[in-house]
Amino acid sequence: MRVIAHRGASGHEPENTLLAIEAALKMQVDAVEIDIHQTEGELIVIHDRWLHKTTDGEGRVSEKPLSQLKLLDAGKGEKIPTLWEVLTLVAGRCDLNIELKSEKTVKPLLAMLEKAMSRLGFEQSQFLLSSFNHHLLREIKLLDMAWRIGALTGSRPINYARFAEKLDAYSIHIDIDFVDECFVNDAHERGLKVFVYTVDYEEDIADLHRMRVDGIFTNYPTRSMVRIAHLK
Ligand code: G3P
Ligand code: MG
Secondary structure (H helix, E strand, O other), rough: OOEEEEOOOOOOOOOHHHHHHHHHOOOOEEEEEEEEEOOOOOOOOOOOHHHHOOOOOOEEEHHHHHHHOOOOOOOOOOOEEEHHHHHHHOOOOOOEEEOOOOOOOOHHHHHHHHHHHHHHHHOOHHHHEEEOOOOOOOHHHOOOOOOOOEEEOOOOOOOOOOOHHHHHEEEEOOOOOOOOOHHHHHHHHHHOOEEEOOOOOOHHHOOOOOOOOOEEOOOHHHHHHHHHHHOO
């Protein structure tokens, strides 16, 4: 079962900061998950549209220039990272799941990932691009079928994993409240991996292991890895 650090090791350090990502890398996770938004001319790493949720700033992320965003405290004195700063930190150390949180991110994102492949040594298969906005995922696939996409769902759809198969997704990322064995089996029969968010409790990890889930997003990677090791 793969362990994906949710917003970095966000149970230990401020979410979506270089500190949280470095902590996750030191824990030797399989992958790090981050959230991205577009601001004026830059892709930045932050979960919410509103600055007050995770920083000492106010207002909409999309309306601020990077120079202003960089003055804010994202926790423990950390700055909001740009996507390029995260790519530079993660290169050669683990895979990266980039969750697209806003519109107009697809083209600048793919251009930046191409640059990361040529300059930082990433393989295309190390990137998994996910979103609750399946229109963005379709846009990615129309531009280049080779990108791995992860279809996020916060529910158990009536046709189970069919929607993700239609998108030609690599994986389906489902809320722990809605996953069950039928859903996992259906996704596997369609050739899809199943990753579950957000999993921090030991009992849940044991249940998901029994369901043959392929990976979990966790805020506490070390704790989760110890639990998984005991299940083998
Ligand atoms: O990508 C898994 C999970 O991060 C999706 O929900 O709100 O934490 O971005 P959220
Ligand atoms: Mg996310």
